[in-house]
Amino acid sequence: MKSILLTLFILFSSAKFYAQEEFSLYFDSNKFELNPKETDRLKDWVAINTKSKIVAIHGFTDEDGSNGFNDTLAQHRVEAVFNAIKNQIKIRDDFKTLSFGESFNQSKIKADNRKVIIYFLLEKDIAREDEILGIKKEEPLAEMPKPEIDFPEKMVFENPDGSQREFKLDKVFMKKIYEAKKGEKLKIDNLNFIINTFIVVPEAKGKMYELLVVLQNSPGLKIEIQGHLCCMPTDRVDLSTQRAKAIYSFLVANGIYPGRLSYKGFGSTQPLFPLPEKNETERAANRRVEILIVEN
Secondary structure, eight states, X not given: OOOOEEESOOOSSSOOOSSOEEEEEEOOTTOOSOOHHHHHHHHXXXXXXXXXXXXXXXXXXXXXXXXXXXXXXXXXXXXXXXXXXXXXXXXXXXXXXXXXXXXXXXXXXXXXHSEEEEEEEOGGGGGGHHHHHTOOOOOOOOOOOOOOOOOOSEEEEEOTTSOEEEEEOOHHHHHHHHHOOTTOEEEOTTOOBOTTSSOBOGGGHHHHHHHHHHHHTOTTOEEEEEEEOOSOSSOTTOHHHHHHHXXXXXXXXXXXXXXXXXXXXXXXXXXXXXXXXXXXXXXXXHSEEEEXXXXX
């Protein structure tokens, strides 16, 4: 029956090792605990290699026993050695278990096959670890710039009575949202509501259209709409959430997929100026709607 080789650390497809050092430990027949002699040898090795780094541990068995038994025995031998040294010396994190089966060349002396081999790098070689192991780091893909978009300067809105209203759009702000990175937060200036309600004042509807146009032209953009209040320490009627939801509902009603949007109200818990505000300038700054870029 063929011998089994298990490794707790598999770092590359080839079984070759180049500049690694090797240290072997031997086991009694059908045992996975180290005997006292080998335990002392392991302790001595650790003592002189505290600044080295282990890159692989391979376990071997002789040909005696069934495949399943040998496979388990080899694994237990690897685990026993690993557990004995894991807190005393650096070991690579990317370890796995692998059976090499017939790839292990048996020695004619059975005792020589009942072993674990530790492959390691000396301190002087650790800086070249990836090079020695033949690991090539993938270069990150260059981020493709988003295509330039000439956003409109105005939009015509049709009133329920059939009349039309023209809104001037802020192209600079629209471009800022379009190019914003994940995690950025942008304030929508001049997005005002009728006092104590979540109804947007007519002259501010253009701000919602600016956001709508950007979302229509940037399918990968996902946002969270965040509402904030001024003046009141407690948002008793959850007005900040209702205002954020009003913008969310407007965008959904105009064809934006709901999965790209979320909304949240913060009341007065995140003021830009401490409460109570000193003047209307501070109150206006605290009373705001912000857009958090979730994905872009």
